[in-house]
Amino acid sequence: MSEWQTRDKAYIAGTYNRFPVEIAHGEGSVVYDTEGKRYIDMGSGIGVTCFGISDPIWVKAVTDQLTRVQHMSNLYYTEPCIRLAELLCQRTGFKKVFFSNSGAESNECAIKVARKYAAEKKGSEYNTIVTLRNSFHGRTLTTLAATGQDHFHKLFQPLTPGFVHTPANDIEALRTTVRENKVAGILIECVQGEGGVNSLNEDFVKAVAAIAAEEDILFMVDEVQTGNGRTGELYAYMHYGVTPDVVSTAKGIGGGLPLGATLLGEKAENVLGFGDHGSTFGGNPVSCAGAVSIIERLTPEFLDEVKAKSDYVFKALKDAEGIESVSGKGLMIGIKTVKPAAEVLKTCMANGVLCLTAKDKVRLLPALNIPMDVLAEAVEIIKNACE
Numbered sequence: 001m002s003e004w005q006t007r008d009k010a011y012i013a014g015t016y017n018r019f020p021v022e023i024a025h026g027e028g029s030v031v032y033d034t035e036g037k038r039y040i041d042m043g044s045g046i047g048v049t050c051f052g053i054s055d056p057i058w059v060k061a062v063t064d065q066l067t068r069v070q071h072m073s074n075l076y077y078t079e080p081c082i083r084l085a086e087l088l089c090q091r092t093g094f095k096k097v098f099f100s101n102s103g104a105e106s107n108e109c110a111i112k113v114a115r116k117y118a119a120e121k122k123g124s125e126y127n128t129i130v131t132l133r134n135s136f137h138g139r140t141l142t143t144l145a146a147t148g149q150d151h152f153h154k155l156f157q158p159l160t161p162g163f164v165h166t167p168a169n170d171i172e173a174l175r176t177t178v179r180e181n182k183v184a185g186i187l188i189e190c191v192q193g194e195g196g197v198n199s200l201n202e203d204f205v206k207a208v209a210a211i212a213a214e215e216d217i218l219f220m221v222d223e224v225q226t227g228n229g230r231t232g233e234l235y236a237y238m239h240y241g242v243t244p245d246v247v248s249t250a251k252g253i254g255g256g257l258p259l260g261a262t263l264l265g266e267k268a269e270n271v272l273g274f275g276d277h278g279s280t281f282g283g284n285p286v287s288c289a290g291a292v293s294i295i296e297r298l299t300p301e302f303l304d305e306v307k308a309k310s311d312y313v314f315k316a317l318k319d320a321e322g323i324e325s326v327s328g329k330g331l332m333i334g335i336k337t338v339k340p341a342a343e344v345l346k347t348c349m350a351n352g353v354l355c356l357t358a359k360d361k362v363r364l365l366p367a368l369n370i371p372m373d374v375l376a377e378a379v380e381i382i383k384n385a386c387e
């Protein structure tokens, strides 16, 4: 173990099982460790650095803002968060935005909005949020309660009450759950990320939208991982021909700085009033200036390139030796390997490619602008590691 690794272990809470690699710097989709070894980054900080490491356009947007004002609090107007909110609404048709700092917080806001909407429309006993088994919505006590995976819950009881989980892609079970509880909203990931990169069926997503509309409760989509171009559309719900009432997002939106956003549609736009919610850092001007430079570049033409790269990876891996199946959408890709995923990851790392896992799969979340030749090089190394 290096000296830095020893000091990390001595002073940082042991919540992460880090790989023995110390990243020193990078450029685009390539990073270097402290010994100068080159890696292709197929994880982009878990879908965060969506234009790669130190992307020059993003760096300029962020540093220009840094020299103007880095933080002022939400007691005053600042330009970057206004520009970002306007841009997000123009690109999606959503009406209003609440800014926070992370995915969990963007979901907390969505949950508060659903509960207040239901309390005013139906009564405060309508406070249950329906989520899916195998989902992931964050690490706060409330978003852990939303997360449909028991192993995250065990030692942290009591969690926030008012959450029930129903199996993905089972419309009848969803109907029963909504009938048997006093429900305020339904929260889903269109592609379950941490749960193993599983896309929901179109019929099911359409049924969620329809049931929420029938019951006059909020249809909410957690786009923390799937959002901001990751799946080849600006937001993943756009693949499904549905219009959610609320979308939460984070990860890629800031291009590498902390930022969360909760987008509110027509039904939800006026639910939050003065004093109902807030955040000290939410909508930070530096994060938002970076985010504007990201969202502006997620044009239809750019998203077509994301789709083309996705097709390339799916084709290259689908019938390759040692690979059972490939799942996901766009550049959010899960690979079910014959060998254990951890073993494939280790071989990839030795050969200069950094990948992620999700459950028993190898997961790829490369930068959306990864150059084709770099992507091809990484895919070759991954393929060989699976054999």
Ligand SMILES: *Cc1c(COP(=O)(O)O)cnc(C)c1O
Residues within 6 Å of the ligand: 101, 102, 103, 104, 105, 107, 136, 137, 138, 139, 189, 193, 194, 222, 223, 224, 225, 226, 250, 251
């Ligand atoms: C990562 C993730 C979260 C949590 O985001 P944080 O920024 O870590 O709080 C929530 N939902 C989904 C779908 C995620 O992938």
